[in-house]
Amino acid sequence: MRGKLWLGAALAAFAFAAPSAYAQAGGDQPADATTTAQAAPGQDILGDISAGDADWFRLRVEQGQRYHITLDAAPNEDEPALDTVLSVYNLAGDQLAYNDDSNQTFNSELYYAPAESGEVFLEARAFSSEAEGRYRLHVEASPLPPDDAANDASTRASIEPDQTIEGELEIQGDTDWYRLNARSGQMYRISLSGSGDAPLGDPLLRVVGADGEELAVNDDYENLNSYLEFAPARSGHVFVVAGGFADAHAGAYTLGVEASRLPPDEASNDTRTRGRLRMGRTVEGSLDYSGDRDWYRMRLEGGETYRFALSSDSESESPLRDPLVRIYDGDGGELAMDDDGGGELNSLLEFTAPETGNYFIEAAGYADQIIGAYTLRASEGDIPANASTDMSLSAAGDYREGALAPAGDRDWYRIDLTAGEALRISLANAETPDGLADPYIVLYGPDSQEVARDDDSGEGLNAWLEYEAAVDGPHYLEARGFGDEAQGRYYIAIQPGEIGDSYDTAEAITPGGEGRVSVIGADGDADWFSLELVEGRSYRFNLQGVDSAPLADPYLVLYNANGEQVAADDDGGRGLNSYLSFASPTGGPHFVSASSYNGEGTGRYLLSVIDTEVPGHIYTDEYLDANGDDRLSRIEMPGDLDTYRVDFEAGARYLIEVRASGDYAMTDPYLVILNEAGERVTSDDDSGPGLDARLRFTPESTGIYYIQASGLGGSTGGYRVSVARE
Numbered sequence: 001m002r003g004k005l006w007l008g009a010a011l012a013a014f015a016f017a018a019p020s021a022y023a024q025a026g027g028d029q030p031a032d033a034t035t036t037a038q039a040a041p042g043q044d045i046l047g048d049i050s051a052g053d054a055d056w057f058r059l060r061v062e063q064g065q066r067y068h069i070t071l072d073a074a075p076n077e078d079e080p081a082l083d084t085v086l087s088v089y090n091l092a093g094d095q096l097a098y099n100d101d102s103n104q105t106f107n108s109e110l111y112y113a114p115a116e117s118g119e120v121f122l123e124a125r126a127f128s129s130e131a132e133g134r135y136r137l138h139v140e141a142s143p144l145p146p147d148d149a150a151n152d153a154s155t156r157a158s159i160e161p162d163q164t165i166e167g168e169l170e171i172q173g174d175t176d177w178y179r180l181n182a183r184s185g186q187m188y189r190i191s192l193s194g195s196g197d198a199p200l201g202d203p204l205l206r207v208v209g210a211d212g213e214e215l216a217v218n219d220d221y222e223n224l225n226s227y228l229e230f231a232p233a234r235s236g237h238v239f240v241v242a243g244g245f246a247d248a249h250a251g252a253y254t255l256g257v258e259a260s261r262l263p264p265d266e267a268s269n270d271t272r273t274r275g276r277l278r279m280g281r282t283v284e285g286s287l288d289y290s291g292d293r294d295w296y297r298m299r300l301e302g303g304e305t306y307r308f309a310l311s312s313d314s315e316s317e318s319p320l321r322d323p324l325v326r327i328y329d330g331d332g333g334e335l336a337m338d339d340d341g342g343g344e345l346n347s348l349l350e351f352t353a354p355e356t357g358n359y360f361i362e363a364a365g366y367a368d369q370i371i372g373a374y375t376l377r378a379s380e381g382d383i384p385a386n387a388s389t390d391m392s393l394s395a396a397g398d399y400r401e402g403a404l405a406p407a408g409d410r411d412w413y414r415i416d417l418t419a420g421e422a423l424r425i426s427l428a429n430a431e432t433p434d435g436l437a438d439p440y441i442v443l444y445g446p447d448s449q450e451v452a453r454d455d456d457s458g459e460g461l462n463a464w465l466e467y468e469a470a471v472d473g474p475h476y477l478e479a480r481g482f483g484d485e486a487q488g489r490y491y492i493a494i495q496p497g498e499i500g501d502s503y504d505t506a507e508a509i510t511p512g513g514e515g516r517v518s519v520i521g522a523d524g525d526a527d528w529f530s531l532e533l534v535e536g537r538s539y540r541f542n543l544q545g546v547d548s549a550p551l552a553d554p555y556l557v558l559y560n561a562n563g564e565q566v567a568a569d570d571d572g573g574r575g576l577n578s579y580l581s582f583a584s585p586t587g588g589p590h591f592v593s594a595s596s597y598n599g600e601g602t603g604r605y606l607l608s609v610i611d612t613e614v615p616g617h618i619y620t621d622e623y624l625d626a627n628g629d630d631r632l633s634r635i636e637m638p639g640d641l642d643t644y645r646v647d648f649e650a651g652a653r654y655l656i657e658v659r660a661s662g663d664y665a666m667t668d669p670y671l672v673i674l675n676e677a678g679e680r681v682t683s684d685d686d687s688g689p690g691l692d693a694r695l696r697f698t699p700e701s702t703g704i705y706y707i708q709a710s711g712l713g714g715s716t717g718g719y720r721v722s723v724a725r726e
Contacts, residue, residue: 031056031123033093039122041067041141045075045456047124049082050132054125056089059139061114066144066171071108071124074136082133084108087123096120097172100127102201111171111250149176149242153210159240161188167242169200169250169607175243177208180257182232187289187518189258192242193225196252202245203253210237216291216368220244229290231262233270267294268360271332275668277361279306282377284313287320291368295328296361298378300353305405307379310347310363316373322366323347323374330358339366341401343393350382350403383411387448387476392416395423398494401478404436407487410480415494417469422498422521424507427479428462438482439463440492446473455482457517466498466518499527503563503591507528511539515608518594520551522602524667526595531609536636537585538612541569543594543605544577551603554578557593560586570597581612614640618678618706626654630722635666638714643674644707646723648699653726658709659692662718666711669693669719674706681705685712696726 011557031054038059039045047055057110061067069088073081088097088106098343102109106127114120124137147170149157155177167176182188182314192205205226207216215238221227224245227587232238267275267285269292277283277296296523300306310325327336335351342348345366353359363376383391383402389412393400402411417423427439441463443452451467458464461482469475479490499507499518506528509516518527534538541558545551556578558567566582584590594607614622614633620643624631633642648654658669671693672683681697686693691712699705709721 006113031125033089033091033121035121039137039139041139043139045137046134047137048132048134049124049126052129054123057122057124057137059120061112061117061120063089063114063143064118064144065113066140067112067114068140068142069122070138071110072136073107074134076134078187079133080543081106082131082135083127084135085123085125085127086110087125088112089121089123091119091121099172110248113171113174113233121716145170147174147176149178151175151177153177153208153212153239155179155239159255159257161186161257164253164254164256166195166254168196168252169242169244172244172250173247174250175241176255178240178242178255180207180238180240182230182238183235184232185262186231186259187262188230188232189227189260190230190240191221191225191227191254191256191455192605193254194251195254198251200242200244200251200253201249203249204243204245206241206243208239209240210239229616231289231291257366263288265292265294267296269293269295269364271295271328271330271360273297273360277376277378279378279380282375284373284375285363286316286318286373287363287365287371289371292371293362293364295378296311296363297358298361300359302353302355302357304380305350305352305382307381307383308347308349308351308361309342309375309379310349311342311375312344312346313373318372318451320365320372320374321345321370324364324366325349325376325713326362326364327351328362329362330360332360335359338401339397343400344400345406348400348402350392350405352405382409382416383413385410385412385478387414387474387519388445389414389476393477393492393494395421395494396496397454398492400492401430401489403434403489404479404481405486408468409487410478413479413492414474415477416473417475418472419469422466422468422496424464424466424495424497425477426458426462426464426491426493426495428458428491428493429460430491432489434488436481436486436488436490437461438486440480440482440486441465442478442480444466444476446471446475446476448476450508451475454517457515464516468519468521473682498525499529501526501528501530501593503530503559506591509592509607511609515542515606517546517604517606519604520594520596520602523596524599524600525602526593527607529592529594529607531590531592533584533587533590534613534636535585536583536634537587538581540610540612541580541582541592542573542577542608542610543579544573546606547604549594549603551605552576552601553597555595555597555607556580556607557595558582559591559593560584561589563591566590581671614642614644616643616645616659616708618645620645620677621704624707624721624723624724626652626725627725630720632661632718632720633709634662634718635709635711635716637717638711640710640716642709642721644709644721646705646707648702648705649695650699650702653696653724655694655696655724655726656707657688657692657694657722659688659719659720659722660690661720664717666714666717666719667691668705668712669715670710670712671695672708672710673697674708676704678706 035056071086083106159178194200218228273295338349454465569580682694
């Protein structure tokens with residue numbers, strides 16, 4: 001039921017002080033632009049919202065006027081107050097203004113000044129789609145007050161250091177721009193806070209350059225007020241912009257600017273820096289204020305590889321908490337960057353110079369607000385590919401970013417282990433355009449002899465392995481790619497201990513990946529994996545012994561989100577391997593336990609989880625035989641598509657059907673034929689029995705086609721797709 005307007009005698013139930021005229025609209029009005037209900041300045045509209053409802057009203061607005069619109073709950077004594085949401089839309093249905101909660105209440109209020117005269121729509125609704133209740137909508141209009149500060153670079157308003165300005169954003173979406181004559185070598189501390197009887201609700205402070213580039217921004221420095229520090233790279237005009245977060249606030253504010261001289265710093269943040277970095281040397285520096293960055297010049301040889309380590313100075317009273325290093329060419333163009341490649345939030349960047357010349361190394365913080373002391377060191381050469389490496393990883397947990405270059409490069413990392421100490425190692429594609437396509441791990445013992453390796457046990461083509469040290473001493477992790485031509489950026493992650501044996505220590509696994517190879521190292525051991533399942537969708541779980549010392553009798557158990565067993569299998573696969581098919585009635589988090597039957601036996605295993613959902617695109621791995629084939633499946637959610645590949649012969653005639661099937665059959669099957677390019681050739685809705693789909697199709701050319709099954713109108717459920725040559 002849509003919301004209705006209730007008027008006349010019902011108004012006596014409300015005790016509004018000095019009420020204005022009440023509007024009336026006949027019948028139930030649409031919650032869209034087809035509404036005929038009217039709102040006007042000076043009127044109160046009393047309405048009723050039911051679950052899932054919204055009421056729209058037309059309002060005639062005039063340019064040069066400011067409209068103050070309120071939407072308040074108006075409940076009876078025995079019902080809860082409505083949490084209102086108020087919006088303004090144009091004739092095209094675009095939202096122009098919005099407010100949820102105002103003045104620390106659940107009521108809504110906004111100011112709106114139209115750019116041109118015409119009609120707009122006011123929407124009254126509840127924050128929750130399940131909420132019901134009464135409301136009062138009120139509109140007032142007044143001449144738009146003069147705005148001393150324009151909302152762009154044409155502003156005549158200005159602000160000087162050590163000056164405070166009281167201003168106002170008259171409407172939502174308004175911004176006030178102030179010109180500031182900024183000088184290099186100065187630090188500007190700028191604050192913006194709500195003030196007065198009607199304060200700006202959530203101030204947003206920005207500094208914008210003369211070319212429109214945003215130079216600094218802050219939203220919530222303290223409470224909802226804003227504060228930032230800004231040090232210009234060069235002297236010139238900038239604009240200090242006072243606004244409201246998300247253009248959703250109006251009100252009075254106080255804007256202040258203070259200036260002070262920057263401390264001496266030989267390492268400036270541009271190509272004019274006097275900072276120098278020498279190969280094999282370490283410099284100690286400090287970022288002294290928000291936004292500070294230190295540039296160091298050095299000369300590099302084309303084709304040579306270098307390493308730049310930027311680390312927090314732990315011996316300082318104020319160390320840089322999260323260093324970030326960048327490399328720029330001689331003209332100041334960025335070439336490379338690293339954030340956490342050095343471990344413990346430190347940075348390590350491998351870089352091969354494209355040509356001989358001057359370069360700049362930048363020491364910065366991950367965020368502009370981060371300041372503190374650092375050390376920066378430059379080293380020649382790539383990470384060594386042998387036990388002489390100077391790179392190390394912590395067995396207690398570590399994370400690194402690195403790069404293999406040129407093609408065929410290998411990076412070694414030292415890990416100190418004690419006998420019996422276990423860890424899990426992940427080597428993954430950095431998921432950047434230059435990421436390492438197919439990572440490969442090799443692990444070496446203290447004698448530099450190989451003790452373990454892995455290619456694709458992680459997600460996709462990423463590498464993953466679990467290892468327990470047999471002896472004390474340094475071990476070496478080799479990061480490489482599959483194939484001699486492999487190169488690119490990678491991530492390394494170290495997790496201490498073996499895979500956990502409970503839901504809170506489970507290792508994540510993704511359905512549809514290559515599977516996970518690991519080991520049951522002792523009798524009674526069990527490895528738990530966590531994964532997300534889709535409600536009603538079928539999955540196949542396969543646990544099998546692999547490699548030269550396979551797990552002899554794998555045992556597989558599936559648990560729900562509460563850790564309750566929902567399925568198990570011992571020998572459902574080949575030989576003594578485990579296999580089960582499962583469709584979750586609830587979806588969400590589930591857990592898989594891999595172990596040996598009765599907890600007796602050790603060895604290596606492969607766990608794979610396959611999502612049996614039929615893909616909805618032309619890259620599907622589901623096939624049908626054009627000479628006669630059928631398949632049972634389900635559409636689990638509205639809008640889902642199932643696509644099957646089929647090879648048709650030109651001139652032959654085929655009968656294709658999609659029929660409702662099963663206990664929870666699809667209501668209205670729909671059938672589409674696509675060509676090899678994925679373009680629609682023909683379709684059918686109800687040519688079969690009832691609402692089933694059926695068509696006879698004679699292809700004009702021999703080749704690949706696709707049969708696409710779905711539910712019309714968002715229908716879901718089971719179906720049978722079939723194809724036969726007539």
